[in-house]
Every structure is written in C-alpha cells, then in structure tokens.
Amino acid sequence: MSLMELQALARDRKKAGPRAKEATPDNKAALVFLAPWLIGVAVLTVGPLAASLVLAFTNYNLLQPPKFTGLANFARLLSDTRLHHSLEVTFTYVVIGVPSALAVALLLALLLDKGMRGLAIYRSIFYLPSLLGSSVAIAVLWRLVFGGQGLFNSFLGLIGIDTQKSWIANPSTALGTIILLHVWTFGSSMVIFLAGLRQIPREFYEAAATDGATTWRQFRSITLPLLTPIIFFNLVLGIINAFSAFTQAFVVSNGTGGPSDSTLFYTLYLYQEGFGSYRMGYASALAWLLVVIIGAFTAINFWASRFWVHYED
Amino acid sequence: MKTETIIAEAGAGVTSGVTPTWTDLDPPPRRRPAWTRWAAALAKHLLMIAVSVVALYPVLWMVASSFRPDSEIFGTASIFPDSFNLDNYTAGWNALTKPFSTYLINSAIVVGGAIIGNLLTCSMAAYAFARLRFRLRGPAFALMLLTLMIPIHVVIVPQYIIWAKLGLVNTFVPVIAPKFLASDAFFIFLMVQFIRGLPRDLDEAARIDGAGHGTIFFRILLPLMTPALATTAIFTFIWTWNDFFSQLIYLTKPDLYTVPVALRSFIDATSKSSYGGMFAMSVVSVLPLVLAFAVGQKYLVRGIATTGLK
Amino acid sequence: MKSALTRRWAALGVAAGLALSLAACSSADSGSTGSSSAAAAPSSAAAPVTSSAAEPVTITLTWWGGDARHERTQQVIDAFEAKYPNITVEPEYTDWNGYWDRLATETAGGNSPDVIQMDMMYLASYAGRGALYDLSSVSSLDLTTLDSTLLGMGTYDGGQYAIPMSATSWAILVNTDLLGQLGLSLPDTETWTWDEFEDFALSITTASGGTVHGTGPQINAYSLDLWARAHGDATFSGGDITIKPETVASYFQLALDWSKSGAMPTAEQYAETATAALDQSDFALGKLAMIFTQSTQGAAYAQAANANVQLVKIPTDDANSTKYAYLKPGMYWSISSQTKHPEEAGLLINFIENDPAAAAILGTERGIPANPAMVDAIQGSLTDAEKQAVAYAESLASVIGPAPEITPNGASAIDTALTRYLQDVLFETSTPLVAAQAFIDEIHQGIEAAQ
Structure with a gap:
C-alpha cells in the first residue's frame, strides 16, 4: 500500500467522523517495542540509579565499603558554600546560555531553511564547532582568543577599545567566555531545528501562498506552531544539558573551575568531590539534589508545554 | 540571482553547494522589487559569511597548529601556517605504543x-x-x-x-x-x-x-x-x-x-x-x-x- | 498489580545487590584497615607465590604521563618480559586526570592493576583505605638500595606501601638567556633573602618595561611545607593539618606583595596560565624570567622555553638557621592489595627501580632516579640540564632536614585548594589570613571525613 493511498484513506476517515478510539490499550505491542529499553533499564539503569541513591546516605570513599551516615550528606548540602556558589554559576549559565544558544540556532536554521546558494556549505561550516567538542585544542585556543594578549582584545582594538583585560582569567568574565563557547556550538540545536523544519509539509505553505499570506504570516501560523515540538525538545534538553554542563568548563579550566571558582559548574564540583576527594557518598547526594532541580525545571517545562506546543496527534 | 552566486562562491570558496532539490522545495517566494531581493540576499550572505568565519576560525587554527613545531603553537592565534611541516603527523601517528x-x-x-x-x-x-x-x-x-x-x-x-x-x-x-x-x-x-x-x-x-x-x-x-x-x-x-x-x-x-x-x-x-x-x-x-x-x-x-x- | 509489585521488588533486589557488591569489592582489605601488618596479608584467594614461578603469570602495570613516558615504559616492559619469560606485563596508561578517575573506579570494582604508579598526594588515601600491599613483605623487591629518609616517605602507619621512583627538590629556575638580554645578572643566590629576591624580580620587570615579569608565585603543598618548615612550623603532624593560619597567611602575603609590586604578573595574568600545561606556561613562552618548580622539571622547561636555564636555591630569611629542606619523591611504585601475584609485581618494581638496564631506558623521564646506583649508571647519558638537577640536589645537603609527614588520607585535593585560595587572595576577594583559615578548615574537614 502506497503512502498516497494511505493518506487518501486517512482523509476519508476524517470526513467520515471523529477519530476512532481503540478500546484496547497496546500493552503487548508496547512490551515488544520497549523490550530493549526495558532490559537496559532493568540491567544497567535501575541498579546504578538506586545504588547512587543509597550511597547518598553513606560515607563512601570508593576504596572501602560505604558507611551509613544517615542525613549527614544532606545536612552538609545546606552549609556547603562552594556548593551554593556552584549553583549560582550554573543558574547563570542556564539562564543566559540556553536562550542565547537556542535563539542563534533557530535564527540560523530559519535562514538556512529558506533556500539559498551554498547553503550545504554554510550548514557544514556552522556545524564544525560542535565537532570539536571537548578537544584539548579548544582549551588552548580559548586562552589565545580571550587572554590578555588575545585575539578578542586585538579585535576590540580595531574598533577603538584598547584593553589588556584577560577575559578568561578574570573571575567576573570567565563564565562569560564559557557561555560564549556554549553558544558557539549552536550547531547541534541548529541541525535539529533544520530537521524539524523539513518535516513541515510543503503543501501548507502552498495553500497559504495561494491565500496570499505574507512571509511573516506564514512563519507565524505555519512554521512556528509546527516547529513547537522541536523547540520544546531543544529547550528541555538544552536546560537539562546546561545544568549538567561539565566538559567545556573542565577542559577550559583544566578541571579546577577557576579562576577563583568562577567557572565551578555544579557537575564539575560534584566530580571534584567524587573523584578528586573520593567523597562519593556526598557526590551522590549532590547528584540527587541536581536531579530534583533539573526534574523540577523539566516538570514545569512539560506542564507549560500544554499551552504552547502543538502536536499533530 | 547573479550577485547571490558570486557572494556564495566568494564566501564559501567552493562552488559545489548548489542543491537543486532544495530550491525546488522552497515555498514560492512572493514577488518583490528586484533590488529589495538583492539587498536581502546580500545581507543574508554577509551574515552567513560572518558566522562562518567565527565557526571556521578555530578549526583552521587547529589545522595550522598541526603543522607548527611545538614551541610555536602556544604563541600565536594566527591561522596561516608559516611552515608546512608534516613531522607532527609522522611523529604523532607513532607516538604511542601502537600506530x-x-x-x-x-x-x-x-x-x-x-x-x-x-x-x-x-x-x-x-x-x-x-x-x-x-x-x-x-x-x-x-x-x-x-x-x-x-x-x-x-x-x-x-x-x-x-x-x-x-x-x-x-x-x-x-x-x-x-x-x-x-x-x-x-x-x-x-x-x-x-x-x-x-x-x-x-x-x-x-x-x-x-x-x-x-x-x-x-x-x-x-x-x-x-x-x-x-x-x-x-x-x-x-x-x-x-x-x-x-x-x-x-x-x-x-x-x-x-x-x-x-x-x-x-x-x-x-x-x-x-x-x-x-x-x-x-x-x-x-x-x-x-x-x-x-x-x-x-x-x-x-x-x-x-x-x-x- | 502483582506484576508491578514483583518488578518493584526486583528493582530493590538489584539495588541491594549492587550496594552489597560495593561492599564486597572492597572487603578483601576492609578487615585490615588500621592494622598495617594485617593489611599486608594477601586476600585468601591469592596463592602463595614463589618468586619467578615457572607457570605463566600476567600482571598489569599502570602509570600516568605523556607520550615519551609511554614509549620508554613499554621498552622497559619488553626488557622485563625478555628477562622473565613466564611473566606477561599488560600496560595501562593515560593522562594525570584520567589516571586517578580510572584507578579509583577499578579499585572500587575489585579490578585494580597490580603495579601502580603512585603520587604523594594520594598515597595515604590509598594506603589508609587498605588498597595497597605492604612492600616489606615482598621478598622479590630489594628496598635497601634507597636512602632511608626517602624510603620513609613511602610509609604510612608503619607499613611500606610505596617505594619512591625518583627524588626531586624545590628550586627556582632562571632563564639566563632572558637575564642576558635585559643586561641583568643574578645576585648571590646562596644567601639571598626573600626581600632580595623580590627586589631582583622587580628589577627584571622594570628592565623589560613590563613585557617580562620577574617571577611567578610558588603555589603547591610542597612549597607551603618548605615555607612552614623554614619558619618552625609544618603542614601536617599526627595525621592532620596543623599548620598555623599565620604561616599560611604569610605564604599568601608573599605572592600578594609580589603581584602588587610588579615582581610577579597581576592576578589576572597569573590566573590565565595557572592551569596551563608546562608547554603553555609563561616561563616556556619567555614571559617569566624565574619560576618556582621542582628541580627535575628544569630540563623540560629548558626545552619548552628553548633557552639556557639555571637552578638556584630558594631564598631564606635566615640562611643557616634551619634544616628545612627535604627531597620529595617525584613519584612512587605501589602494589595493589587486590593483586594475586605480589611477588611477580615485586619483581617488576625491582627491575624498574634497581636494574641498570631499565634505568638506561628510562633515563630521567620520571625524574632523577631515587636509587643512587641508577644515577651513577646513567651519568654518562645525562644532559647538561639533568646534570644540573643532580648537582642541585647534592648542593642542598647542608639544609636537608628530617622527612616530613606525607599528605594525610583525605587531603589529596590540597594543591587545588591552595591554588583556589591564593587566587582569592590575589583577586583581593579575601585577605591572606581569612583565606588561610578557610584553607586549613577545608583540608581539616576533608581529613576528618576520611576517618
């Protein structure tokens, strides 16, 4: 059966009446389709997740059996000033970094989606920064660009601002350079946006054009609503990933979160506690606090999505 | 159309990126005065080129650095290799215990x-x-x-x-x-x-x-x-x-x-x-x-x- | 409902099983913690081994380092396997950060490598938690070749858990080419005081018009300990941090003064390269004329900076008052308490430490060998910079005092903490005394938590 016939069938059904609801749930089929995932969860996920939850109530130094310490780790969460500082750093990063990167990615995806010459090349070039990812080369380069004698200051010099400021080494601007590094790797989100844009049936635009809708109107009433599931995805994952951001700060500060803890991301601190100081019990408590925080943001996101995300089903 | 091609080629340095399927797919553009479309296309390409430079620069720097001797890598943010030495490649290929x-x-x-x-x-x-x-x-x-x-x-x-x-x-x-x-x-x-x-x-x-x-x-x-x-x-x-x-x-x-x-x-x-x-x-x-x-x-x-x- | 319940119980079972596994994996040695002699006893699974038994044995050797070290160590392994055909050595190597992550995970998983390259910062953490084997009960390893003071720095709680591979000392490395270009020459470095040092460093900055700075700060646990000892204090005693806040504060104050006077780069300039690797450091790039470093890194810096260098003594306020200095093991070798083949592991360490064939291959890549006989064996192949390092260590003889206490269990993050607090001081978000107290508190809490 061809797709075209199917669609015709679907249209007939639609004309015939409201969508038929199946009475039987798809439990069996779900079991089949979810089988790999379920095995994975049972064997690889649930155990370690539960173990880390249990460890959060212990003193576990990796080399000796964990010792139960009750709520001691959670009590420490309240008084740990480095933790509070790392939360501040991470929230700043999420609040500024996520919207900026998404805006850049969406704008460029929209521009690229409208046909233009050489766009395959642009698309590939824009994606390059994401390929380099966590390369040590990036750490070296970032210093050369945002250091006191760096390229960025030379550029500022060209437009008449003469400064020797080391953006990467000043505690008040170091985080900014890492946010820039994040925005710079907008390619991943852009690719997802592009794929989403390509899923919007072209006949919608044709119909709209026939009706004489302006480009802006087409964007407002077709592109944007139909892209909302993907915008939502990028937003949810962007927030989750930003809260868990590790690699960029690790590479740029060589794992220290410096200068003066100004780039001490939450997971970087967690890593320092777990693997640097061998306090895996406390690191587990930190992990579950993070889960609660991210979980809350994600739940809010899902709740809010009802009001703005448009699904075809 | 002509300007667009020229700019695209200048910006990308390569001519291939024409994807016929792509242009076919696009929503039919509304007719506007020719100069507006040129200006818009020009602005768009300029933006694309600017973003490309920012995105490409680190990659080019990394490639250039791979041709430099160790002592010169950290001193310069230039992307133009002053020498074309393949020593790093031969040395790097065999530097660890396996090729x-x-x-x-x-x-x-x-x-x-x-x-x-x-x-x-x-x-x-x-x-x-x-x-x-x-x-x-x-x-x-x-x-x-x-x-x-x-x-x-x-x-x-x-x-x-x-x-x-x-x-x-x-x-x-x-x-x-x-x-x-x-x-x-x-x-x-x-x-x-x-x-x-x-x-x-x-x-x-x-x-x-x-x-x-x-x-x-x-x-x-x-x-x-x-x-x-x-x-x-x-x-x-x-x-x-x-x-x-x-x-x-x-x-x-x-x-x-x-x-x-x-x-x-x-x-x-x-x-x-x-x-x-x-x-x-x-x-x-x-x-x-x-x-x-x-x-x-x-x-x-x-x-x-x-x-x-x- | 029933199936959901069953699933829930199954999940709980998995969790409990894993928690038990965590316990089981470390339990082979858990009974022995605190009692050093018991800690040495191999787990029951380990069969008693006679040295170089005829049956084939495979042991794992792990180390951190760069590509040069990997290559040379592989050659040593080849030589060892040729000498002991029944023993196969499997290498495991990576960089410093990845090394400790991997080693901790492997040890937690009961899968530790047999022979482990160890560092002073982590020695007590591993030994104190029963992860290491007492080397004094390994008959195939000759411990008598080393100086007893140095060997003493491989002990923890009475057990010999590590053997120093190399020895290093704290020094100032001077780029003499740079001084020459600036028309300056070193003052008498045998007797110089900290004030004279700062004046000289400042004169470098001034002479260069600010393109070169005189010195970097000294910032690690080793230099803090030397500073403390020179002032009648010590970082650790009785397994805890006991240094006075004033001592740490004066150590921070030194760098703050230099930073303000211009003898040292500004806080920002310093922070920019604080975490950079040796090759990217300001000294390597010719922006610093002097740095504080381990004497054995002089050769690497000289190569990276492509300049002539000279090692000179660090200043003291009262040249002959205290025997404050000591040689610090650059790195150690340890055997895992999880090993099934302690004697074969001992043979391998013995080969690396005490066999001239191994020394000839390794050279000074891991530092000046701790075994004096090996230094003699490779004397002919030493570069000038390496000879300088050997001579420098010998020149310290008059100020060498007793061995210090090693970094206690739970204080392995001391270097990174010290750097962090120094940056707070340099950026003036904290005063030296406040930072000193916070530093001591943090380390103390870490040690306490590890008990």
Whole structure:
C-alpha cells in the first residue's frame, strides 16, 4: 500500500467522523517495542540509579565499603558554600546560555531553511564547532582568543577599545567566555531545528501562498506552531544539558573551575568531590539534589508545554 | 540571482553547494522589487559569511597548529601556517605504543555499533512512547528522562561493577551494548517529538487497513523520520567518537584504546608533551567526523516534504 | 498489580545487590584497615607465590604521563618480559586526570592493576583505605638500595606501601638567556633573602618595561611545607593539618606583595596560565624570567622555553638557621592489595627501580632516579640540564632536614585548594589570613571525613 493511498484513506476517515478510539490499550505491542529499553533499564539503569541513591546516605570513599551516615550528606548540602556558589554559576549559565544558544540556532536554521546558494556549505561550516567538542585544542585556543594578549582584545582594538583585560582569567568574565563557547556550538540545536523544519509539509505553505499570506504570516501560523515540538525538545534538553554542563568548563579550566571558582559548574564540583576527594557518598547526594532541580525545571517545562506546543496527534 | 552566486562562491570558496532539490522545495517566494531581493540576499550572505568565519576560525587554527613545531603553537592565534611541516603527523601517528590506526579502527568499531544500536532501539522505544497506549507510560517516560539528569560520575562505579562481574571489562561490550538497550534517552525523546509531529491519520488509516504495529512502524513512520534518524546517526557518531570518560574506564588495554583516550595520553601537564603530535592527530581524528557530516547532512533535510506525500 | 509489585521488588533486589557488591569489592582489605601488618596479608584467594614461578603469570602495570613516558615504559616492559619469560606485563596508561578517575573506579570494582604508579598526594588515601600491599613483605623487591629518609616517605602507619621512583627538590629556575638580554645578572643566590629576591624580580620587570615579569608565585603543598618548615612550623603532624593560619597567611602575603609590586604578573595574568600545561606556561613562552618548580622539571622547561636555564636555591630569611629542606619523591611504585601475584609485581618494581638496564631506558623521564646506583649508571647519558638537577640536589645537603609527614588520607585535593585560595587572595576577594583559615578548615574537614 502506497503512502498516497494511505493518506487518501486517512482523509476519508476524517470526513467520515471523529477519530476512532481503540478500546484496547497496546500493552503487548508496547512490551515488544520497549523490550530493549526495558532490559537496559532493568540491567544497567535501575541498579546504578538506586545504588547512587543509597550511597547518598553513606560515607563512601570508593576504596572501602560505604558507611551509613544517615542525613549527614544532606545536612552538609545546606552549609556547603562552594556548593551554593556552584549553583549560582550554573543558574547563570542556564539562564543566559540556553536562550542565547537556542535563539542563534533557530535564527540560523530559519535562514538556512529558506533556500539559498551554498547553503550545504554554510550548514557544514556552522556545524564544525560542535565537532570539536571537548578537544584539548579548544582549551588552548580559548586562552589565545580571550587572554590578555588575545585575539578578542586585538579585535576590540580595531574598533577603538584598547584593553589588556584577560577575559578568561578574570573571575567576573570567565563564565562569560564559557557561555560564549556554549553558544558557539549552536550547531547541534541548529541541525535539529533544520530537521524539524523539513518535516513541515510543503503543501501548507502552498495553500497559504495561494491565500496570499505574507512571509511573516506564514512563519507565524505555519512554521512556528509546527516547529513547537522541536523547540520544546531543544529547550528541555538544552536546560537539562546546561545544568549538567561539565566538559567545556573542565577542559577550559583544566578541571579546577577557576579562576577563583568562577567557572565551578555544579557537575564539575560534584566530580571534584567524587573523584578528586573520593567523597562519593556526598557526590551522590549532590547528584540527587541536581536531579530534583533539573526534574523540577523539566516538570514545569512539560506542564507549560500544554499551552504552547502543538502536536499533530 | 547573479550577485547571490558570486557572494556564495566568494564566501564559501567552493562552488559545489548548489542543491537543486532544495530550491525546488522552497515555498514560492512572493514577488518583490528586484533590488529589495538583492539587498536581502546580500545581507543574508554577509551574515552567513560572518558566522562562518567565527565557526571556521578555530578549526583552521587547529589545522595550522598541526603543522607548527611545538614551541610555536602556544604563541600565536594566527591561522596561516608559516611552515608546512608534516613531522607532527609522522611523529604523532607513532607516538604511542601502537600506530594511530589502531585507535581509529577501535573508535570506528565502537561508533558503528553505537549507531546501529541507537537507530534501532531508540526509534522502537520512541514509537512506543509516542504512539502506543500502555500502562505505566507516564512513569516509564519520566524514568527515561531521569536517566538524562543523573550525572555519569555517580553511576559509573556501580555500572563498572556490573560489567566487571560479567567479565566484560576490556571488551567493547560495555561501550556498545548500552546503545542496543536504548540507553541514550536523548534520542528516544528526540524521536518521540518527531513522531508526534507526524499526522496520526497516517497510521490510523493503515491500522484500519489491517496493518500491525510492526508494519506501521517500519513501513510508514520510519521512512518519514529520515531527518530524525539522520540526526540520531550523526549525533551518535560525533558524541561516541568524542566520548572520553566511559571509554577511558572500560577500555584499559592500549590495544583497545579509542581515539579520545589515545589523544589524552599524549599530554602530561607536568612534563614536556607532544602538543604538535596531539594537534596533528586531532586533525586526523576530526576528519571522519567532517566526512560523516558532509555525507549525512543531506539526509537531515529529507523529511516528509521530499517523500512525495501530497 | 502483582506484576508491578514483583518488578518493584526486583528493582530493590538489584539495588541491594549492587550496594552489597560495593561492599564486597572492597572487603578483601576492609578487615585490615588500621592494622598495617594485617593489611599486608594477601586476600585468601591469592596463592602463595614463589618468586619467578615457572607457570605463566600476567600482571598489569599502570602509570600516568605523556607520550615519551609511554614509549620508554613499554621498552622497559619488553626488557622485563625478555628477562622473565613466564611473566606477561599488560600496560595501562593515560593522562594525570584520567589516571586517578580510572584507578579509583577499578579499585572500587575489585579490578585494580597490580603495579601502580603512585603520587604523594594520594598515597595515604590509598594506603589508609587498605588498597595497597605492604612492600616489606615482598621478598622479590630489594628496598635497601634507597636512602632511608626517602624510603620513609613511602610509609604510612608503619607499613611500606610505596617505594619512591625518583627524588626531586624545590628550586627556582632562571632563564639566563632572558637575564642576558635585559643586561641583568643574578645576585648571590646562596644567601639571598626573600626581600632580595623580590627586589631582583622587580628589577627584571622594570628592565623589560613590563613585557617580562620577574617571577611567578610558588603555589603547591610542597612549597607551603618548605615555607612552614623554614619558619618552625609544618603542614601536617599526627595525621592532620596543623599548620598555623599565620604561616599560611604569610605564604599568601608573599605572592600578594609580589603581584602588587610588579615582581610577579597581576592576578589576572597569573590566573590565565595557572592551569596551563608546562608547554603553555609563561616561563616556556619567555614571559617569566624565574619560576618556582621542582628541580627535575628544569630540563623540560629548558626545552619548552628553548633557552639556557639555571637552578638556584630558594631564598631564606635566615640562611643557616634551619634544616628545612627535604627531597620529595617525584613519584612512587605501589602494589595493589587486590593483586594475586605480589611477588611477580615485586619483581617488576625491582627491575624498574634497581636494574641498570631499565634505568638506561628510562633515563630521567620520571625524574632523577631515587636509587643512587641508577644515577651513577646513567651519568654518562645525562644532559647538561639533568646534570644540573643532580648537582642541585647534592648542593642542598647542608639544609636537608628530617622527612616530613606525607599528605594525610583525605587531603589529596590540597594543591587545588591552595591554588583556589591564593587566587582569592590575589583577586583581593579575601585577605591572606581569612583565606588561610578557610584553607586549613577545608583540608581539616576533608581529613576528618576520611576517618
């Protein structure tokens, strides 16, 4: 059966009446389709997740059996000033970094989606920064660009601002350079946006054009609503990933979160506690606090999505 | 039109990027005065070129650095190599105890397995979450999202213990098997969103026609999900290729080292290290990624719009 | 409902099983913690081994380092395997950060490598938690070749858990080419005081017009300990941090003064390269004329900076008052308490430490060998910079005092903490005394938590 016939069938059904609801749930089929995932969860996920939850109530130094310490780790969460500082750093990063990167990615995806010459090349070039990812080369380069004698200051010099400021080494601007590094790797989100844009049936635009809708109107009433599931995805994952951001700060500060803890991301601190100081019990408590925080943001996101995300089903 | 071509060529330096299918697909532009369109196109290309420069610069710098002697790498942010010395490449290729090809092959095995695993199992799970009604769907979906939120550093030790007990440390199993068990929740969620963006009428029509879930999934949805599948394949390629931590932990025999583990082994912060060799091998290891993206990107845009669905 | 319940119980079972595994994996040695002699006893699974038994044995050797070290160590392994055909050595290597992550995970998983390259910062953490084997009960390893003071720095709680591989000392490294270009020459460095040092450093900055700075700060646990000892204090005693806040504060104050006077780069300039690798450091790039460093890194810096260098003594306020200095093991070798083949592991360490064939291959890549006989064996192949390092260590003889206490269990993050607090001081978000107290508190809490 061809797709075209199917669609015709679907249209007939639609004309015939409201969508038929199946009475039987798809439990069996779900079991089949979810089988790999379920095995994975049972064997690889649930155990370690539960173990880390249990460890959060212990003193576990990796080399000796964990010792139960009750709520001691959670009590420490309240008084740990480095933790509070790392939360501040991470929230700043999420609040500024996520919207900026998404805006850049969406704008460029929209521009690229409208046909233009050489766009395959642009698309590939824009994606390059994401390929380099966590390369040590990036750490070296970032210093050369945002250091006191760096390229960025030379550029500022060209437009008449003469400064020797080391953006990467000043505690008040170091985080900014890492946010820039994040925005710079907008390619991943852009690719997802592009794929989403390509899923919007072209006949919608044709119909709209026939009706004489302006480009802006087409964007407002077709592109944007139909892209909302993907915008939502990028937003949810962007927030989750930003809260868990590790690699960029690790590479740029060589794992220290410096200068003066100004780039001490939450997971970087967690890593320092777990693997640097061998306090895996406390690191587990930190992990579950993070889960609660991210979980809350994600739940809010899902709740809010009802009001703005448009699904075809 | 002419200006556009010239600018595109000037900006990209290469002429190939004409994709006929693409222009065919676009919504028909509204007629506007010619000069407005030229100006708009010009502005757009200028913006694209500016972004390209920012995106390309570090890559070019890395390539240029791979031709420089160690002592010159850190001093200059210039992207123009002053010398064309291939010493770093020959030295870097053989700097570790095995030739670099060993690590490339190992990474290729891991990446190949990961892509197949993710494409197959994540799409299956996504179909279930997006289209099927079953008990505990909500909690299961929440659990899936939860796995995205927990930092790897607190679950790696329990996971390591599982693999160690199974005697599978120092095999590729611990780094590939999870992909066949749909452990990358990112891609499940991605595909759920894509499937939910597809009109449900399609599968309902098929179902009425007697098609089972297998048919609906494989014959109807999968072909429509090409952009999502391509995204998954490309991202899996890149992320697995760059993934350092789990490969460091599970693959401890130098024969089994993958590219990221090998690259880190070049550098010791407390002694003189072969940065030149590291940069050269970084360039070598980025090449497959660039190729993968160049080849894969055209599938990214083959969605519903290109299937002839009317 | 029933099936859901069953699943829930199954999940709990998995969790409990894993928690038990965590316990089991470390339990082979858990009974022995605190009692050093018991800690040495191999787990029951380990069969008693006679040295170089005829049956084939495979042991794992792990180390951190860069590519040069990997290559040379592999050659040593080849030589060892040729000498002992029944023993196969499997290498495991990576960089410093990855090394400790991997080692901790492997040890937690009961899968530790047999022979482990160890660092002073982590020695007590591993030994104190029963992860290491007492080397004094390994008959195949000759411990008598080393100086007893140095060997003493491989002990913890009465057990010999590590053997120093190399020895290093704290020094100032001077780029003499740069001084020449600036028309300056070193003052008498045998007797110089901290004030004279700062004046000289400042004169370098001034002479260069600010393009070169005189010196970097000294910032690590080793230099803090030397500073403390020179002022009648010590970082650790009785397994805890006991240094006075005033001592740490004066150590911070030194760098703050230099930073303000211009003898040292500004806080920002310093922070920019604070975490950079040796090759990227300001000294390597010719922006610093002097740095504080381990004497054995002089050769690497000289190569990175492509300049002539000279090692000179660090200043003291009262040249002959105290025997404050000591040689610090550059790195150690240890055997895992999880090993099934302690004697074969001992043979391998013995080969690396005490066999001239191994020394000839390794050279000074891991530092000046701790075994004096090996230094003699490779004398002929030493470069000028390396000879300088050997001579420098010998020149310290008059100020060498007793061995210090090693970094206690739970204080392995001392270097990174010290750097962090110094940056707070340099950026003036904290005063030296406040930072000193916070530093001591943090380390103390870490040690306490590890008990």
